[in-house]
Amino acid sequence: MASTPKDFAAGAVLTAAQMDSMPQGVIAHATPITSSVGPTSGTTELDVITAPAVTLLAGNRRLRITFTCRGMTPTVSSDTFIVRIKEGATVLQEAHVVTFGTGTGAHGGPGTFEAVVSSPTAAAHTYKATVQRVGGTGTLTLTATATAPITLEVADAGEV
Numbered sequence: 660m661a662s663t664p665k666d667f668a669a670g671a672v673l674t675a676a677q678m679d680s681m682p683q684g685v686i687a688h689a690t691p692i693t694s695s696v697g698p699t700s701g702t703t704e705l706d707v708i709t710a711p712a713v714t715l716l717a718g719n720r721r722l723r724i725t726f727t728c729r730g731m732t733p734t735v736s737s738d739t740f741i742v743r744i745k746e747g748a749t750v751l752q753e754a755h756v757v758t759f760g761t762g763t764g765a766h767g768g769p770g771t772f773e774a775v776v777s778s779p780t781a782a783a784h785t786y787k788a789t790v791q792r793v794g795g796t797g798t799l800t801l802t803a804t805a806t807a808p809i810t811l812e813v814a815d816a817g818e819v
Contacts, residue, residue: 679717679818680817680818681817681818682814682815682816682817683814683815683817684814684815685812685813685814686713686722686813686814686815687710687711687712687713687786687812687813688710688711688810688811688812688813689708689709689710689711689810689811689812691803691808691809691810692707692708692803692808692809692810693803693804693805693808694803694804695732695800695801695802695803696708696800696801696803696809697790697798697799697800697801698734698798698799698800699740699790699791699792699798699799699800700798701792702791702792702793703791704743704789704790704791705789705790705791706787706788706789707728707742707787707788707789707790707801707809708726708787708788708809708810708811709785709786709787709788709811710724710785710786710787710811710812710813711785712783712784712785713783713784713785713786713813714782714783714784715779715780715781715782715784716781717781718778718779718780718781719778719818719819720778720779720815720816720817720818720819721775721776721777721778721815721816721817721818721819722775722776722779722784722813722814722815722816723773723774723775723813723814723816724744724751724752724773724774724775724776724786724811724812724813724814725771725772725773725810725811725812725814726742726744726769726771726772726773726788726809726810726811727770727771727809727810727811728742728769728770728771728788728801728802728803728809729801729802729803729804729807729808729809730766730801730802731756731758731766731769731799731800731801731802732762732763732766732799732800732802733758733760733761733762733766733797733798733799734761734797734798734799735758735761735795735796735797735798736758736759736760736761737757737758737759737795738757738758738792738794738795738796738797738799739755739756739757739758739792739793739794739795740755740756740758740790740791740792740793740799741753741754741755741756741790741791741793742754742756742769742772742788742789742790743788743789743790743791744772744773744774744786744787744788744811745786745787745788745789746776746784746785746786746787747785751774751776751786752772752773752774754769754772755793756769758795758797758799761797763802774786775816777819778819784813786811786813787811788809788811
C-alpha cells in the first residue's frame with residue numbers, strides 16, 4: 660500500500676486509504692476483574708486476565724496493550740515477582756516487582772503499564788497479563804475492587 664500524505668488542506672476529501680491509516684482506538688477490552696486474583700502458587704506463572712482475540716485485516720498496524728492493576732498483596736517482604744503482558748508464550752513487556760512488606764497495601768503493584776506491538780501479522784491475536792514469582796518464598800495476590808478493577812485493553816494506534 661502506498662503512503663498517503665498526512666497534511667490536509669481545507670476542503671480536501673479524506674480518502675479511504677487515509678482513513679485506514681488512522682488509529683482505530685480500542686479494539687478489544689477484557690471484562691474487568693473486580694475481585695482479587697491469586698494467590699500465586701510457587702514459581703508457576705499465573706494468568707491474571709486475557710483480552711478477547713483480535714483479528715487484524717492488515718499487518719502494518721501498531722497495537723498498544725495496556726494492563727492496569729490496583730495493587731498487590733504479598734505474604735513475604737523482599738520477594739521478586741514479574742508481571743508480564745504476553746501473546747501466547749511470547750513476552751511483550753514485563754515489570755519486575757520487589758515486595759517491601761506483607762499484607763494489604765504492602766506494595767502498590769505495577770499500576771498501569773503497556774506493551775507496543777509494531778506490525779503484527781494480519782491474523783487473530785490473543786493477549787494476556789500474567790504474574791510469576793522469580794525470587795523468594797511467598798505468594799502474591801493482585802487486588803481489585805468494583806471501583807478499581809484489573810483491566811487489559813488492546814488499542815489500534817494507527818499505521819506503522
